[in-house]
Amino acid sequence: MDRLKLRFIILFLAALSAINAVSQTSFKVISPGNVIAGRNFSLTFRLSNGQANAPKAPELKGCDLLYGPSVSTMSSSQYINGQMSSSTSIDYTYMYRAKEPGKVTVPEVTVNSGGKNLTSNSVSFEILPPDRQPQSQGHQSSSPQVSAIDPATHRPGNVSPNDLFVRVSFSKAHVMEQEAVMATIKVYTKYSITSFLVTQQPLFDGFLSEELPVNLEVNLENYNGQNYNTAVLKRLLLYPQKSGKLTVNSGKYDITIQQFELVNMGFFTTQRPIERQVTTESNMASIEVTPLPEPKPAGFDGAVGRFTVSTDLQPELLRTNEAALYTYTIKGTGNIRYLKQPDVKFPSSIDRYTPKTDIDARIVGANTTGTYKVDYTIVPQEAGKVLIPATPFVYYDLDKKEYVTLDTRSYELNVAKGSSTSSVVEQREIDNTMHDILHIKPSGSDCQHKDISYVFNSLFYWLTFVVAIVTLIVIAIVYRRRLKFNADIKGRKHAKANKVVNKRLKAARAYMNAHENDKFYAELAKAMWGYISDKLSIAPSQLLRDNIASQLKAYGAADQTVDQVLTVLDECEMARFTPHHSDQEVAKLYDEAVTSIRSLEDVKK
Amino acid sequence: MKHIIAFCSVLLFSYYASATSLAEQADSAYNKEDYTEAIRLYNEAISTDGASSVVLYNLGNAYYRDNSLGKAILSYERALALDPSNEDAAINLKFVRTRIEDAPEDDSSFLSNLHKGIVSNMSPDAWAWTALTIFIILLATIAMYVFSSNVMMRKTGFFGGIVLIFIFIYVFAIAYQTASAYKSHDKAIVIVPTTNLSSAPRSNRGEKEKVVPIHEGTKVLIIDSLSTPDDPNVGKWYDVKINNSSRAWLNAADVERI
Numbered sequence: 001m002d003r004l005k006l007r008f009i010i011l012f013l014a015a016l017s018a019i020n021a022v023s024q025t026s027f028k029v030i031s032p033g034n035v036i037a038g039r040n041f042s043l044t045f046r047l048s049n050g051q052a053n054a055p056k057a058p059e060l061k062g063c064d065l066l067y068g069p070s071v072s073t074m075s076s077s078q079y080i081n082g083q084m085s086s087s088t089s090i091d092y093t094y095m096y097r098a099k100e101p102g103k104v105t106v107p108e109v110t111v112n113s114g115g116k117n118l119t120s121n122s123v124s125f126e127i128l129p130p131d132r133q134p135q136s137q138g139h140q141s142s143s144p145q146v147s148a149i150d151p152a153t154h155r156p157g158n159v160s161p162n163d164l165f166v167r168v169s170f171s172k173a174h175v176m177e178q179e180a181v182m183a184t185i186k187v188y189t190k191y192s193i194t195s196f197l198v199t200q201q202p203l204f205d206g207f208l209s210e211e212l213p214v215n216l217e218v219n220l221e222n223y224n225g226q227n228y229n230t231a232v233l234k235r236l237l238l239y240p241q242k243s244g245k246l247t248v249n250s251g252k253y254d255i256t257i258q259q260f261e262l263v264n265m266g267f268f269t270t271q272r273p274i275e276r277q278v279t280t281e282s283n284m285a286s287i288e289v290t291p292l293p294e295p296k297p298a299g300f301d302g303a304v305g306r307f308t309v310s311t312d313l314q315p316e317l318l319r320t321n322e323a324a325l326y327t328y329t330i331k332g333t334g335n336i337r338y339l340k341q342p343d344v345k346f347p348s349s350i351d352r353y354t355p356k357t358d359i360d361a362r363i364v365g366a367n368t369t370g371t372y373k374v375d376y377t378i379v380p381q382e383a384g385k386v387l388i389p390a391t392p393f394v395y396y397d398l399d400k401k402e403y404v405t406l407d408t409r410s411y412e413l414n415v416a417k418g419s420s421t422s423s424v425v426e427q428r429e430i431d432n433t434m435h436d437i438l439h440i441k442p443s444g445s446d447c448q449h450k451d452i453s454y455v456f457n458s459l460f461y462w463l464t465f466v467v468a469i470v471t472l473i474v475i476a477i478v479y480r481r482r483l484k485f486n487a488d489i490k491g492r493k494h495a496k497a498n499k500v501v502n503k504r505l506k507a508a509r510a511y512m513n514a515h516e517n518d519k520f521y522a523e524l525a526k527a528m529w530g531y532i533s534d535k536l537s538i539a540p541s542q543l544l545r546d547n548i549a550s551q552l553k554a555y556g557a558a559d560q561t562v563d564q565v566l567t568v569l570d571e572c573e574m575a576r577f578t579p580h581h582s583d584q585e586v587a588k589l590y591d592e593a594v595t596s597i598r599s600l601e602d603v604k605k
Numbered sequence: 606m607k608h609i610i611a612f613c614s615v616l617l618f619s620y621y622a623s624a625t626s627l628a629e630q631a632d633s634a635y636n637k638e639d640y641t642e643a644i645r646l647y648n649e650a651i652s653t654d655g656a657s658s659v660v661l662y663n664l665g666n667a668y669y670r671d672n673s674l675g676k677a678i679l680s681y682e683r684a685l686a687l688d689p690s691n692e693d694a695a696i697n698l699k700f701v702r703t704r705i706e707d708a709p710e711d712d713s714s715f716l717s718n719l720h721k722g723i724v725s726n727m728s729p730d731a732w733a734w735t736a737l738t739i740f741i742i743l744l745a746t747i748a749m750y751v752f753s754s755n756v757m758m759r760k761t762g763f764f765g766g767i768v769l770i771f772i773f774i775y776v777f778a779i780a781y782q783t784a785s786a787y788k789s790h791d792k793a794i795v796i797v798p799t800t801n802l803s804s805a806p807r808s809n810r811g812e813k814e815k816v817v818p819i820h821e822g823t824k825v826l827i828i829d830s831l832s833t834p835d836d837p838n839v840g841k842w843y844d845v846k847i848n849n850s851s852r853a854w855l856n857a858a859d860v861e862r863i
Contacts, residue, residue, distance in 0.1 A: 437697045440635055440663040443628035443650070456733040456784035464737055472744045479752055 025050040027118035029106055034126045034220035035098045036227050040066060043106065045092045045120060050113035055120075057094045058109055062102050062127055068094030101129040128222035162226070163190040164257065164278055166233065168202065168250040168285045171366045177243050177292050178304035178335050179398055182366035183209075183236045183285075185250050188221070188228040191257035194275060200282065202251035206289075207238040208338055212363055237363060239335050243291035250283040292396050297403050301342075303395035305334010305367070309406040313388070318380045319418035326376040328408070330393060333369040336361050341374055344391045349382040349415075380415040387412050497534035501527050501597055505590075512586055517575070520586060524593055525572040528565070531597055545569065557600060564596040627653060628660050635667055643667040658688035665694065669701055675796035675821035675861075677701050682794065682824075682863045686786040689725045705822030729783035736777040743769040793843070793860040795823045800860075802853035806831045806842035819847065825860060828852070 026048045035041040045055055054069045069092040077086035105124040110117055164187075171182035185202060187193070212235040221230040233253075240246055255278050260271040292304070312327040328342050337359055346352050353376070361370025380386060390410035397404045455461050504527030511520035533540050536551050545566065552562045571589050631646030647664040665680030681698035684691050727735065746769055750762030802817040819825075829844035831854075841857035 434696070434700045437666055437669050437700055438693045440632060440666045441659050441693060443626075443632055443657065443660045443663055454733065454784040455730045456780050461733060461737065465740060468741050468744055472748060475748065476751065 027120050029120045031123040036128050037098050037101045040097050043094050048089045052111040052113040054092050055109045055111045058107050060104050062100035063096040063098050066095040098127040101127045128227050131226050166250045166280045167283050170287050174288045180367045181238050183238050185234040186230050186232050188230050194258050195256040197254040200252035204248050206242050206246045210237040240289040243289045245286050247286040252282050253280045297394050300394040301340045307332030307395050309393040311408045318413050318415045320380050320383050321418045323379050328374045330372040333367050336368050336370050336372050339372050342391050345389050351379040353377040383415050383417045386415050501531040521572050521575045561599040568593045640667050640671040658684045658691045662694040674705050678822045679794040688728050690728045706820035707823045732780040736780045739773045790862040791827050793825050793862045796861050797859045806854045
C-alpha cells in the first residue's frame, strides 16, 4: 500500500517537473489592490507563454473604463546546464476610474490561446471613499493625501500621529479561553517609508503566541475615514491562557519616512526628498476572553476546538521483553500544538519508555489544524492477561459549546512468553502498607473466662518451683552421704575385717570337725592373710612374711602377738606340705589363730 | 429442689451459649456490617461470659468500623494486655494509631522495641511455663556443677548456670509483667473527641488559663486521682502524664482505663 503511494508521488513529481521545463501557459489577473474613489487605476491581465487576442475588458461595478488595452510584451530566455528555457509574458492593461466606494469583484475572463481556453482567476478589491476633510476648517488641510504620484502633498513638516501609526487588531472581539484568535500588527502610513526598525517588541501577556509568515505587501485601506497605505508587520495566532480582558500592545517602532522639499530654482521650482525619523507610539488593543464553562469534566486538560481520537497498538500480539508501539493520535482543529500528553495508565507489568510526541499542524485561516501523535514504546515484562485501559480524550467543542468526551479502545491482551529473556530481572516491592484494619477473628466461646487466671498466679505453679528446689536439696543430701561413705572405703574394709575373718574361721572349724585337714589349713591361712591385709590396709599382693612383722610392729602390736601370728602362718604353711596331723595339733593351731586374731583386734588403735 | 432447677437452667444456658455464644452472634453482626449491634453484643459477651483477647480484638475492630477510634484503641490495648502475643491486635492498634489526631508518643528506642518484640512472642501462660522450664534447667546445671567430678562438666555447669540465672530472671520478669498487665489500670485512653488538659484539678476559668487540647485515642499514664465533689462540672480528676513527659490534670470522665 505504502509502496504504491510512494510510486504515485514520484510519478506525480516527475510529471510536474516536466511541465515546468516545457513552460506552463497561464492567464491571470493582477489585482490593483484597494483604490480610492475618484482616482484612476489599472487592471492588468497577464498571459504567460502564450499567444492570444486581447481579452475583452470586464465590466466593473462602480468604475468607468477609460482606455485600453495597452499591451506590453516581455520575454526572457535562460540557458542553464545546457538546457535552454524561455518564457514570454504579455500584459494587457486597462485603465479605469473608480467612482463609487464599494467592493468590486473582477469576473473571470477567458481567452483562447493556441486552441486552448484559458480562464483568469477572479479577484476582488475595494474602492475606498476619499479622505474625509474636517468640515470646520476652511483652508486646505495640512494632512497629506495618500498618493505616490502626487508628492506635492508631502511637504516637510511635523508628522501627525494620525498620518503614521502602528495598530494591532484582532480577528474576533470575543473568544473562549484557549480558542485561537488572529492578531495583526499593521503599519498605517501616508508617507513613503524608507526604513523601519523595531525598538520594542509587541507583548502578548496571557497568550500563547504563534507567529505566522507575512509577506510585505502594501495595500490601501480606509481607516477612520482616511485612506492609508498599509503593510502587515506581524501576524500571530494567539491562544488566551486566562479569562478576562486581555490587552496586547503593538510595540514601538522607529520609522524613517520621506518628505519632499520645494526648491526654488529661479524659473521653476523642483523637489528634493528629505528623510525624517518618526517614532510611533505603542497602540493597545484588548480582547474579551470568556472562561470555559464550569464544571470542567474529569480528564479535561485544556483542549479546545474540535478533535477526533484514535489509538493503535503494533503489534497486537505482545511478547514479553519485546517492544510494542502504542500510538495515541489526536486529529483536529484547535489548540492542537498545546495539547498535553494523554495519561495512558499502563499496567505495572508493562515497562513504558518516555513517550515521543509528534505534532504536525499547519495554520488554516485563523486556526491550527493537524495531528498530535504520541508514541508510547512499551515492553511487557510478564506473560499473561493484560489490560491497557481506554484513555478518554475530553475537549471543549467551540461550535457545540459543550465538553465532549471521546472514548478510545481498551486493549485486553494476552502477552505471550517472548523468546528473549531480559538478563536483569527487576524486582518490584509489593505494596505492603496497610490500608485497612485486619478482619476479625472467629471468637470461640471456650477461650472466654469470667475471671482472668494465669498459670503464673496459680498455687500449682509456685508449688512446682518449691518441689524442684526441694528435689535438688534432697538429691544433694543423698549424694553427700554417698560421697562420704565412698571416701571412707578403707575404714569400711577395716570394719569388715572381723566379719570376714569370723566367717572364715567358722568355715575352718567346720573343716576341722570334718577332718578335712587340707582345706582347714587353706582356709585358716586365707583367714589369717585376709585379716592382716584388711587390718593393715595392705594389698594382698604386697603381703610377705617379713613386712608383716614390721608392719604389725609399726601398728603397735606386742612382740608376743607378732610371734604368735607368724607361728600360725608358719604352721599353716608347713602343714600344707606335711599331710598327717593329729586332731589335737589341728585344734591347737585353730585356738592359736583365734587368740592371735583377738589380740590383733585389741591392738587396733 | 430449687437448687436442682437452678443447676438445670445453668446447664441449659451453657448449652445454648456453646451453640451460638454472644460473641459468635456479634461476629455475624460484624460480618453483616451492623457494627453498632456487633459492639453491643461483644460488650454483652464480655460482661456475661468474660473477656478474651480475641473478643476484645473483635470489639476493637467493630469500634473502628463505627468510627470510635478511642474505644477501638482501648479495646486493642486491652486485648494486648490480656495476651501480648495477639499479633493481629498489635497490627491493628498500630494502624489505628496512625489515624488519630495526636501523634502517638515515640518511645521507639532499640531496647524497648526489642523487649516488646520478645514479649509479644508468647502468651502469659507460655511465658510462665518457659520460666519454670528455665528454672529447672538452671537447677540441673547447678547439680551438674556440684556433683560432677569431670572438670569440663563442672565448667559447663558453672558458666551455664550463671547465664541461665540472668535468662531466668528476665523471663520470670516477663511472666510477671504479662500476668499482671491486665490487672494494672494505670494507663488510659481518651475516648471523647477532644478534652482539655488543665494545670490544676479545676475547671478552666476565663481565657487566662492556657488550654491544651488532646484528642481521641491518645494514651495517658494515670499517676494520681482526685475527687472534687464541690466542682459542679467535673467530679473526678486524674493527674496524668502524656508522652512520658508533660504532666497535667484531666477530667476523669473523658478517659477510660485500659
